[in-house]
Amino acid sequence: MPFIDPHAHMISRTTSCYEAMAAAGVVAVIEPAFWIGQPRTNAGSYADYLSHILGFERFRASQFGVRHYCCIGLNSKEANNEPLAEAVMEILPRFAAKEGVVAIGEIGYDEQTALEDKYFRLQLDLAREMDLPVMIHTPHRDKKRGASRSMDVILEHKVDPGRVVIDHVNEETITEVKDRGFWAAFSIYPHSKMTAERMVSLVKTFGPERLIVDSACDWGISDPLSVPKTAALMLKQGIDAEAVRLVTYANALEVYGKSGQMSEADWAGATVDQRERYEGNTILRGGQTPVVGRD
């Protein structure tokens, strides 16, 4: 069964993660721009980060037969540094126009400050101008009101909710997200946010339409295998295979595919060949044998 992990900060993960994901059937990942655990102090390091996830990280993923896409944006935490935010807003359009950019994201609120609100709105306008979907980060604290406010602002800016994924959704926020026509994504974490067991109940209650499972794996305790593991649990607990396919693969493809930058053809028939030119072998260290022909 093929999987898409539509929220994975692979820049923070190891080659073992890629190997395990590929072996478990993850064919594609989406890497949303976010903060990197400590705040950047200037726009130069932000620009380098964006070209890193679009360049070397995409190359690294290709070594393991995993297709790599990005969301480009200024995250809410760093939106609170106004000089940085202003400079980053200047460079965002040129990065958002690059190949394999499937959305503006992850954007939204953290503490729900005035500056966060300002740059959230500017980026919604950018998404509309560039005809890109949007990935929304909902706050960890005061989540319910933050999520609700995010959706109000998105609709106010005339962005079609059918092109917006609200991420880090939970039992408290799912009803409003679905009722207002947005896509609802769930970050399955080992200790926080959402567990696989709770996810199974949600799919049973709400059905698979417009629900998306992701790992949101990053530099913290998180599991890059969350998507295939959750799929396995869903199947075991009697959810039918088509519903599992929707929430762990097809729904993410449908909404992020609206960018025109992601389609099944990108990975259909693709095999890993670490000797090949494009899938080159520089990830291999001396003495390792290249992997050839593994699906």
Added chain:
Amino acid sequence: MIEGDENGRRKIQLRAWLAKRLAPDANDWLDAACRKTASGGSDDVVLAIALAPRKLGKGLLALDATEGAEGTALRAGLDTSAWTIDQAARILLMLEAYRRDDAAFAVLFDAAVRGGDLNEQIALLQGLPLYPAPGRLVPRAIEGLRTAMLPVFEAVAHRSPYPAEQFSEQQWNQMVLKALFIESRLAPIVGLDDRRNSDLAATLVDYAHERWAAGRDVSPELWRCVGPFARERDLPDLAKALASARPAEARAAALALAECPLPAAAHVLQSAPPLAELVRSNSITWNALLSTDP
């Protein structure tokens, strides 16, 4: 200004090749992008370069024989065989951004590659043989070779007359050594034989010893840069390679020994009569060496 005229001819030629391959709306987009790039700021250039594959597709450029001849007439040694349509368009857009200011162009090129995604870096570096004031772009070309991304390295090193024309001996030698180190190929490096030198040969022999000490093979292509400059003390290494169970390595050693001016080299080669015969009858060549590898 000769440089400017040449630049103009290159733009016209690239545009003509693309025009034949693009649908009307894609041609319109490219015309508009070229105009905007030629008159706008650096943001317009990088944005147009970023959008090129979305607007034009990524099919192979695949020049026919007549066009290929046009290409060589335009620029000696130009090899577009691996180029795609979006890559040719990105190079054209870069040329459009030239405003008869060589220093400003070098700065712009540097920024465009540095801020480029994987495919943009590949495309822009493949264009190195076509840009004006090529000498000013050497630092970025060298930076391209320092990459950990094989296709970016090869965009500079392979099927391009640029390195042989522009790189110092030290830069050239680093490129060849790194190609072997990252298990890229030497055959697609243009001018490889002409720029062989004694320093490179000595470095590669050291590299072979290091690999052997670690119980690893070396690429048979390594010996191509050793042959003409092999020293007496390198002959035992060539004899060892000549006796290799890997056919490509044995053939490579035979070719290297045949190119070595030392009288003792001929004796070593004669110790393997079938291989000596293959060399004498021109049945083996450096460029076809690895295609015969099992």
